Amino acid sequence: MIVQDVVWTIALAGMGLIALGFIHVIVQAGRPADETAAARSVHTAHTLQAWLFVVLLVGFIAGSWATLHRFPIPPQHGALDAKQVVDVAGRMWSWQITPATVRTGSAVEFRVTSGDVNHGFALYAPDGRIVTQTQAMPGYTNKLLHTFDRPGTYTVQCLEYCGIGHAPMTTTFQVVAPEGE
Amino acid sequence: MASLAMYPDDERLAGAARAAFNLYMITAVVLFVLMMLIGLTMRMAQATWLNVPPALFYELLSMHGAGMVGTMSLATTAVMWFFLRKYVRLRLWAFVTNYVLFLLGALCVVLSIFSGGYGALWTFLYPLPIHGMGMWTPGSSALFMVGNLLIGVGSLLFYLDAAAGIIEVHGNLGRALGLQWLLGGTIDPDHPKAVVAGTMVIISNSLGILAGAVALVMSLVNILYPEVVLDALVAKNLIYWFGHQYINATIYMGVIAVYELLPRYTGRPYPISRPFLWSWAVSTVFVITVFPHHLLMDFAQPRWLAITGQLVSWGAGFPVFLVTAYGALTNLYRSDIRWTMPSRLLILSMFGWAAGIVPAILDGTIRNNLVMHNTQWVPGHFHFYLLIGVLSMVLALMFHVIGRRAHAPPNSRADKLGFPVYLMGGLVFVFAFLDAGHLSVPRRMAEHLPAWTFTDKIGSIGAMLVVLAMLYFTIRIMAGLLKAPSAGSAGVGIADAAG
Structure with a gap:
């Protein structure tokens, strides 16, 4: 399941529901209600508002728990005990990645920093979609943990605008199957 | 409660105020x-329909x-001023000083951009401004x-005056x-409601501007004394604390037009309520505290700040939706x-804001941000609520004002044609960005891969x-605003004459 596809589906559904709500009300507008119907509409609107609040609250609590109970960013202080460690340094406008080959199936800790300005370290899978990213900031080292499940040639693309060489600030990165497989 | 009269007397403008x-x-x-023409130029360059060198692109x-x-801040400041002056004394x-x-x-x-070649974007993210690498100078x-x-000082001056006016009437x-x-x-x-919204903007955006001023002065010191x-992390926090509040303030200033004008067009009172007050009270806190969602990919940031960024991003949906x-x-x-240009634009603005916040909330979720950050998803969601939301609020007021002369809101055939062109164009434009973000196309990039150009063309x-x-x-608005006052309306201000 690709995260981007899930996000896209939820976004379209959410915006579609809002559009339907607007269309429903717009269709009714211009046909004024009499006093009794208007009073009934106000009552219904308050009831719906209360239910909408409950739905949003449940969504807020459930969604927050689902997305945060396993925090998606690894601890930044202390060792991560990953079997593979890759040092990444961005500099206008190139990447230094050591080593440039990792294996699938076990976590890789990327230690990402910058030698000059802010850069964005984004890993693109062979199918052209981002699999993960972090910022490369001067004076800081961001630790990114990722387990690759597909071998292939991944592309590193700078995702934080860093001057005229921003777009070509790219390199490739090899992900191979573990030895013996 | 705001008046239901279409053109109440207390909105008349005269002399210098009109000018x-x-x-x-x-x-x-x-x-x-x-600015739209510049935006179109960039999209056409990404679509490979125009040849724009990278230095010029940035x-x-x-x-x-x-x-x-x-410009959005300038226009929505005028919206806030137009309505707030009915309730408090604004100097x-x-x-005018803000405008100057x-x-x-x-x-x-x-001058810095087109004469000095500055290309470190409006976010002036430290330390890029001192690393022009031949493209621009310190x-x-x-x-x-x-x-x-200068722009920030002008805004702050306007807010301080508005705060003084509000305190004179309401105590604090x-x-x-x-x-x-x-x-x-x-x-x-x-x-x-204009006082409630105006107060919220004054509180939050004054803090934002002060944070921006600190970041700007710190950057100036760095430029002069390298x-x-x-x-870098402190500077980034300050810049986004400023930037987020400054652009968000435009929504909250612009929405005053909806509160004031919508009941006139529906003919139905739009009373103040406790949920309304709660929504503005929590929005004040949310706008001040939500900025860490811009730094979710800065893992060095304390974890509690990232969590705050996500939770407040989600929470910000409550007042808007509910x-x-x-x-x-x-x-x-x-x-x-009565469906006329102002009423159409008012409802469109509400749709733009409510629908645009959906992809914004999704992007403010840390898990999603890992794959959506700095893709075209971001301009997709902010253009949604700025272009379709806030700009529609501003246009609604402008069209409303130019209708005053005829004592009827504008609704010509050309208006009826222009509105759907704007709506359809806006939707195609923002959905092309969102789909590109979904496909991992980066934002802020002069050169695009061939695989990315389809959404650029759309x-x-x-x-x-x-x-x-x-x-x-x-053209319609300028002609309407510049029309001379009608005969017999001596002393009547621009809003009266402007239609």
């Missing part, structure tokens, strides 16, 4: 068109960002910072925000609305339609 309002609005619409990107944010000199400082600041920004960066400082900002009625008591039905090194958009729809439902077509509609709106 000032005209200057704000004409400057704003002209700048909007120019200059245009810097101009478009700074120009749009500044015209503060309103904006122009001076804008001049510095334009001097041009300094000029850009000075320009931003808390009472103006209606905090005394959150937990009980009888709400004053005449407590103006040996003074700043902490109170503002829902309240507008309730006011519209089975009303005797987006360009949408942008062309928007520009076309906006050109028509601009």
Whole structure:
């Protein structure tokens, strides 16, 4: 399941529901209600508002728990005990990645920093979609943990605008199957 | 409670006030068109339909960002001023000084970009401004910072004057925000929504501007004395604390037009309520505290800040969905609305805000941000609520004002044609960005891979339609604002004459 596809589906559904709500009300507008119907509409609107609040609250609590109970960013202080460690340094406008080959199936800790300005370290899978990213900031080292499940040639693309060489600030990165497989 | 009279007397403008309002609005619409043309140029360059060298592209990107944010702030400041002056005393000199400082600041920004080659974007993210690498000089960066400082000082001056006016009437900002009625008591039905919204903007955006001023001065010091090194993470926090609040303030200033005008067009009162006051009270806190969602990919940031960024991003949906958009729809439902340009734009603005916040909330989720951050998803969601949301609020007021002369809101055949062109163009434009983000196309990039250009082409077509509609709106609004006062209306202000 690709995260981007899930996000896209939820976004379209959410915006579609809002559009339907607007269309429903717009269709009714211009046909004024009499006093009794208007009073009934106000009552219904308050009831719906209360239910909408409950739905949003449940969504807020459930969604927050689902997305945060396993925090998606690894601890930044202390060792991560990953079997593979890759040092990444961005500099206008190139990447230094050591080593440039990792294996699938076990976590890789990327230690990402910058030698000059802010850069964005984004890993693109062979199918052209981002699999993960972090910022490369001067004076800081961001630790990114990722387990690759597909071998292939991944592309590193700078995702934080860093001057005229921003777009070509790219390199490739090899992900191979573990030895013996 | 806001008046249901279509053109109440207390909105009349005269003399200098009329001239000032005209200057704000004409400057704003002209700048909007120019910035849109720059935006269209960039989208067409990404679509490979135009050849724009990267150095020029990033200059245009810097101009478009700074120009749009500044112009949106200028226009929505005029919206806030137009309505707030009915309830509190606003000094015209503060309103005019803000305009003058904006122009001076804008001049510095334009010179820094097109004369000095500045291309570190409107976010001036430290330490990029001192690393021009031959594209721009530290001097041009300094000029850009000075320009931003002038614009910020102007805004702050306007807010301080508005705060003084509000305090004169309501005693303090808390009472103006209606905090005394959150937990009980009888709400004053005449407590103006414009005062509540204006107070929220004053509180949050003054903090934002001060944070921005600190970041700008720190950056200036770094430019002048490169040996003074700043902490990149602290600088980034300050910049986004400023940037987020500054652009968000435009929504909250613009929405005053909806509160004031919508009931006139539906013919139905739009009373103040406890949920309304709660929504503005929590929005004040949310707008001040939500900025860490811009730094979710800065893992060095303390974890609690990232969690705050996500939770507050999600929470920010409550007041928009439950109170503002829902309240507008309730006011519209089975009303005797007259569909004219202002009323169409008011409802469109509510849709733009409510729908645009959906992809924003999704992007403010840490898990999603890992794959969506700095993709075109981001301009997709902010163009949604700025182009379709906030700009529609501003246009609604402009069209409303130019209808005053005829004592009827504008609704010509050309208007009826221009509106759907704007709507369809806007939707095509923003959905092209969102789909590109879904496909991992990066934002802020002069050169695109062939695989990315399909959405660029679709987006360009949408942008062309928007520009076309906006050109028509601009001519229509300028002509309306500049019309001489009608005979027999001596002493009647611009709003009266402007239609």
